[in-house]
Amino acid sequence: MADIAAEAAVPFAARQRPPAAVVGPAAWARTNLFGSWWSTALTLLIGYLALRFAWGFVSWGLVHAVWSVPHNDAGQPNSAPCRAVIGIGACWAVISDKYRFILFGFYPYDEQWRPLVCIALFLGLYGVSANRRFWRRELGLVWIAVLALIMLLMHGSATLGMTVVTDDRWGGLPLTLILATFGLALAFPLAVMVALGRRSRTMPAVRLLCVVYVELIRGVPLISLLFMSSVMFPLFMPQGVNFDNLLRAQVAIILFAAAYLAEVVRGGLQALPKGQYEAADALGLSYGRKTRLIVLPQALRIVIPPLVNTFIGFFKDTSLVLIIGIYDLLQSGRAAVDDPVWQGFGNEVYILLAAIYFCFCFAMSKYSRGLERGFSRSRVR
Amino acid sequence: MSGTAADPRYAAPRAAPRRRMRLSWSDPLLRNLFWQVVVIGGVVLLVWYLVGNTSRNLQARHIATGFRFLTQSAAIPIGESPIPYTPSVSTYGRALLIGILNTLRVSVIGVVLATVLGTLIGIGRLSKNFLLAKFTALYVEVLRDIPVLLQLFFWYGLLQHLPGTRQALHPIAGVFLSNRGIKLPWVDWERGDTGAVVAFVLGAVLTWLWSRRAAARQARTGVRPATWPVALLLLVVFPVAVWAALGAPFSLDVPALHGFNFQGGITLSPEFAALLVGLVIYTSSYIAEIVRSGIEAVAQGQWEAAFALGLPHGIVLRQIVLPQALRVIVPPMTSQYLNLIKNSSLAVAIGYQDIVSIAGTTLNQTGQAIEGVAIIMAVYLTFSLSISAFMNWYNAHIALVER
The missing domain is CATH 1.20.5 (Single alpha-helices involved in coiled-coils or other helix-helix interfaces)
Incomplete structure (x- = not known):
């Protein structure tokens, strides 16, 4: 209070601006850009490279780019204008021509409103789940309902008068979202059980089983599991029984994700103070109620930021399914430039795909950082 | 203090006496036993069912199990191999060994380069220089959020679009970039x-x-x-003295264009180069974050206290800050190294012949699906477990010694 009083006592006219060497853009530049000869050299070098790269990209991607190409009478595009500027300008025409294939794969052209609605449903589901106001029990039911609706829309149903589209024709962004979302939604309960099993002190056999499962899965690459699902799984089934490729890949992703998520959840269980367990025991709660009412609500809350980081990893890893011949977003993009007309314009498509993946992952990582800040607010002075 | 041992209050806590299990559902011991038997029994039944199915399926398809195929001659063409190999003469065992060596080659070089690049970028993010800090932040944010497979395709596409050998790019003396790969000069190795x-x-x-x-x-x-x-x-x-005493041999084997191809030097194939560049750049963005958070985790007071003692900057960094930062850095760094090794299996997508690629071809040619997948898994498990063991040892070595 004394400070404020003293400050108020100084007449306004007597206050002076700090000298220009301390505040203002010139001083900012001097401390942050030209602090030492080493810093000056770095500034000049990075500035030069950044300007050159930015100019190169603008010239390639905007100034000399080809945005559309003429189509002949049969509706076939003519890529000659693009071929003329190879190396000088980008050919965005490949995207305006092929964007529906890249986004939806081989899904029947007239029915593509259905995957589009699915994408919207997914985005809505993520948006609602991200809002802490909606973190309650009913959210689980919403998830089940929306995921069922998405399956119905994608597959169609003859009784409702919709064309049936079997899952070998699904592709593009909806497929990537399905693999990631269903994978995580089903892996999560499994992961919680494995994490609890691994922490169990009274059931050594169950603990051993969980340890072996987690370490085995985390020790091998996802590709080997996908290989296993595509070449070994048919051998495991009785003769005549066969699951399709997509379902097998989904199972492999669930098993893979569960092992990693289990380790994250275990971190949360370990971080919980021992007093919480002891207090629950002292109240005479059974194991199930102790876990459901005391342990999990607190442990899961601690691990939400690392969980979101794990989700980001899995969202990116779903792209690996192209190795066993599934048309996810990445593979649809690659197949789009297999068309002889557009051969050689892969980098433009890759830039689009990178932008799509980046949007999803960056949104998740921003969100995770925001949560972390929100959770730690009580601990930061 | 001499009386402590006799004082019953200081005696070590005694274990609860063993009690007999009651044959009642209200006894937790019995319930635990019951659930363990149920879970293990279920797993055993499942495995038994799957094994039964598998052996019936194998019989129906006339596939003999076992690793005898390893000694058969392999008809796999292999582009780059560190040991001699002839298709249709050498065995599957040798082909798989080449796969393992190729995986090791890209992993070891990748881990070293990713660590160096990641550390530089991570330190750059802490720089007082505004441009450098922003540039490295952009690098990390963008590269972490794009799938590594997409990055591999991008680099591979870029390398394939390089001009042919006759018009090879020639940025510095002795280095040639063409669609056949990257040519580098190499020393002629001699006794000196x-x-x-x-x-x-x-x-x-x-x-x-x-x-x-x-x-x-x-x-x-x-x-x-x-x-x-x-x-x-x-x-x-x-x-240098030893080298000079042995005649100071020094001659570079510089690649040169002869006709349609290069002679001399060493070649990095486009597949290897794309895989290496992709893995190094992707992993370095993660390592940069680990290094940055590790250095930031050292309390500001440690720097200030060290400077107050009058220690020079280099000593402060080396003896005060880094030992504390390493404790935070090593565990996540281990998992990044393991990730790099596991991600090297994506080589199969761009045609570099690592263990997954060669084992995949083997299981297609011989039909030995189970053995092929088992070999892939065994190789990666061996890598993972041995690196984990080493890093755990190192971590224990540098860990804080507490009372």
Whole structure:
């Protein structure tokens, strides 16, 4: 209070601006850009490279780019204008021509409103789940309902008068979202059980089983599991029984994700103070109620930021399914430039795909950082 | 203090006496036993069912199980191989060995380069220079959020679009970039070079011994004998002297264009180069974050206290900050190394012949699906477990010794 009083006592006219060497853009530049000869050299070098790269990209991607190409009478595009500027300008025409294939794969052209609605449903589901106001029990039911609706829309149903589209024709962004979302939604309960099993002190056999499962899965690459699902799984089934490729890949992703998520959840269980367990025991709660009412609500809350980081990893890893011949977003993009007309314009498509993946992952990582800040607010002075 | 042992209050806590299990559902011991039997029994039944199905399926398809196919000759064409190999003559075992060596080659080089690049970027993010900090932040944010497979395709596409050998790009003397790969000059290895390397290793061991002696002397007397003249002598002068004594051989094998192809030098194939560049850039963005958070985790007061003692900047970094930062850095760094090794299996997508690629071809040719997948898994499990073991040992070595 004394400070404020003293400050108020100084007449306004007597206050002076700090000298220009301390505040203002010139001083900012001097401390942050030209602090030492080493810093000056770095500034000049990075500035030069950044300007050159930015100019190169603008010239390639905007100034000399080809945005559309003429189509002949049969509706076939003519890529000659693009071929003329190879190396000088980008050919965005490949995207305006092929964007529906890249986004939806081989899904029947007239029915593509259905995957589009699915994408919207997914985005809505993520948006609602991200809002802490909606973190309650009913959210689980919403998830089940929306995921069922998405399956119905994608597959169609003859009784409702919709064309049936079997899952070998699904592709593009909806497929990537399905693999990631269903994978995580089903892996999560499994992961919680494995994490609890691994922490169990009274059931050594169950603990051993969980340890072996987690370490085995985390020790091998996802590709080997996908290989296993595509070449070994048919051998495991009785003769005549066969699951399709997509379902097998989904199972492999669930098993893979569960092992990693289990380790994250275990971190949360370990971080919980021992007093919480002891207090629950002292109240005479059974194991199930102790876990459901005391342990999990607190442990899961601690691990939400690392969980979101794990989700980001899995969202990116779903792209690996192209190795066993599934048309996810990445593979649809690659197949789009297999068309002889557009051969050689892969980098433009890759830039689009990178932008799509980046949007999803960056949104998740921003969100995770925001949560972390929100959770730690009580601990930061 | 002499009376402590006799005092019953100080005695070690005794274990609860063993009690007999009651045959009642209200006994937790019985319930635990029951659930364990149920879970393990379920798993055993499932495995038994799957094994039964598998053996019936294998019989129906007339596939013999076992690893006998390893000694059959393999019809797999292999582009790059560190050991001699002839398709249709050499065995599947040899082909798989080449796959393992190729995986190791890209992993080891990748881990080293990713660590160096990641550390530089991570330190750059902490720089006071605004442009450098923003540029490295952009690097990390963008590269972490794009799937590594997409990045591999991008680099591979870029390398394939390079001009042919006749118009190869030639950025610096002796380096050629073409769609056949990257050509680099290489030293002609001679006896003098081997001698110099041996001398250097010997010098490194002696330097280490000397610095231990110096530390012991410092602990005893408080005065540390100078280390750098000895290090200079042992690490630079001694190897150079050995090299000169053996005739100072030095000749570079520089690639040169002869007709349609290059002669001399070493080649990095486009597949290898794309895989290496992709893995290094992707992993380095993660390592940069680990290094940055590790350094930031060291409390500001540690720097201030060290400077207050009058220690120079280099010593503060080396003796005060880094040892504390390493404790935070090592565990996540281990998992990044493991990730890099596991991600090297994506080689199969761009045609570099690592273990997954060769085992995949093997299982297609021989039909030995189970053995093929088992080999892939065994190889990666061996890598993972041995690196985990080493890093755990290292982590224990640098961990804070508490009471």
